[in-house]
Amino acid sequence: MAEESNSAKGRDSFDISTGNTLVAFFNRNITPYATSTLGPAFDLVPVEKQKDLMINHARMYAQQEYDRIMELVAVLQKQADDIRRRLKVTDMVHAAEYQFQVVMGNSYWLVWHRRRERTLLVMTGPTEWNTGAPEDYEYLTQVRYMGDHTWLEIDTNIKSVLK
Numbered sequence: 001m002a003e004e005s006n007s008a009k010g011r012d013s014f015d016i017s018t019g020n021t022l023v024a025f026f027n028r029n030i031t032p033y034a035t036s037t038l039g040p041a042f043d044l045v046p047v048e049k050q051k052d053l054m055i056n057h058a059r060m061y062a063q064q065e066y067d068r069i070m071e072l073v074a075v076l077q078k079q080a081d082d083i084r085r086r087l088k089v090t091d092m093v094h095a096a097e098y099q100f101q102v103v104m105g106n107s108y109w110l111v112w113h114r115r116r117e118r119t120l121l122v123m124t125g126p127t128e129w130n131t132g133a134p135e136d137y138e139y140l141t142q143v144r145y146m147g148d149h150t151w152l153e154i155d156t157n158i159k160s161v162l163k
Contacts, residue, residue: 089150107143109140114136115136
């Protein structure tokens with residue numbers, strides 16, 4: 001069987017022979033490289049330089065993502081610490097003695113009664129007494145009864161022993 005040259009009969013295509021094999025319909029317009037010595041010159045791609053650029057970009061992007069995630073971790077850690085603190089305050093309030101009905105949303109004071117050596121929950125703060133706070137009271141912190149039945153420390157100005 002005889003093989004024809006330029007089997008596609010195209011203006012920009014032709015058949016080429018490589019060794020004893022005929023490659024039919026070779027179109028020089030679809031190849032990104034020059035197909036003859038008359039084509040445009042090109043250089044080889046510097047692969048090592050490309051690899052360096054790619055790894056540097058990858059490292060930069062990964063570092064940005066890592067930093068963003070670590071910021072989120074810091075926020076979550078602060079929230080976890082706040083919850084742990086809230087639970088500690090709640091445990092202290094539940095261990096304290098008080099003789100009144102607590103109301104959600106109201107603020108109270110945790111005090112250490114020196115003479116009786118126990119923690120009390122009281123309604124009056126250190127500056128709310130007409131004649132001054134009782135000598136036996138050591139104010140620990142101000143707390144608020146929250147809607148989820150936990151207690152939140154709200155006074156950060158007083159030296160808290162809960163820290």
